[in-house]
Amino acid sequence: MGVLRKFLAWLSVPVICFFALALYLARPFNPDNNRLLGFAVARVGRFLLGMERPLSGREHVPLDRPTVMIANHQHNDDLFVMGDLLPPRTVTVGKSSLVWLPFFGQVFWLGGNVILNRARSHKAIAVMQATSDAIARDRKSLWVFPEGTRSRGLGLQKFKKGAFHAAVASGAPITMVCARQYQDGTLGWTGRREPVSIRILPPIETAHLTSDDIPELMARCRREMEAAIAAMA
Structure with missing residues (x-):
């Protein structure tokens, strides 16, 4: 039953x-x-998955100014867990291969999202720095998975610098979205998915920071997210 639920959920996309x-x-x-x-x-x-998603800290998401949202990335199902948490005027970051997915890829491109080519990963920071101009000029928010790849529920991985460069360059606060570690576990004969809790942490201001502060900013965000995720275990 759980397999059928997952098939229907992804068919709906x-x-x-x-x-x-x-x-x-x-x-x-x-x-x-x-x-x-x-x-x-x-x-x-x-x-369709029968999944509950307890949420706390929604009030921490800035709605009157741009923000850089960072979240831990575990599975493709994060789309269902976090997809409805985007603040107004948000663009996201995804790999270039997403563009070729039927219908999803076309709306991803038409949404003005940031497309990164992993074959040219040395340009990723430059792309994110350019994105900071859009944050400041067009008042867009940015959603990023700073780990850059899925952890498969095995703990928070090392962060990449791109999102933090964009936040500091634009002066936008960083808002951290923390999801409890989860797998494809189901509950009972109905195949309902186990609940996945989300906690949104208070924003960290970056207006006073420079590029020299980015390593410490990354370390602070990772510490706070790791602690929040551990508390939901």
């Missing part, structure tokens, strides 16, 4: 994206399209 294409084509590169799509995909996905 291209279906929702197909219908969302009309919105994206009507107002291409409008970052609020991403928030609406994330809301629909996450809510439908969790419904």
Whole structure:
């Protein structure tokens, strides 16, 4: 039953994206399209999975100014766990291969999201620094998985610098989204997925920081996120 639930949840993604294409084509590169799509995909996905998502700290998300949201990345199912947490005017970061996924890739591109080519990873920081201009000029928020890859529920991995360069260069606060470590565990004969708790931490201001402060900023964020994740275990 759990396998069927997961199949239906992921089948819903291209279906929702197909219908969302009309919105994206009507107002291409409008970052609020991403928030609406994330809301629909996450809510439908969790419904089909039978997953509860207890949430605390939602009040810490800045709604009146841009922010850089960072979150721990465990599985592809993070889309259902966190997709409805995007603040207004948010763009996300994804690898270039996502663009080729049917319907999802097209709305990802039309959403004005940041596309990174891993084959040119040495340019990633430069791309994120350029993104900081969009944060400041266009008042966009940015969602990043700073680990850069999935941990598969095996603990917080080393952070990459890109998101922190973007935050410091733009002066935007960093808002940390922490998800409890989880696997594909199911509950009972119905195959409902185990709950995944989320805790959003108070933002860390970066307006007074310089590039020299980035290593300590990264270390602080990782410490606070690690502690919050451990507390939800």
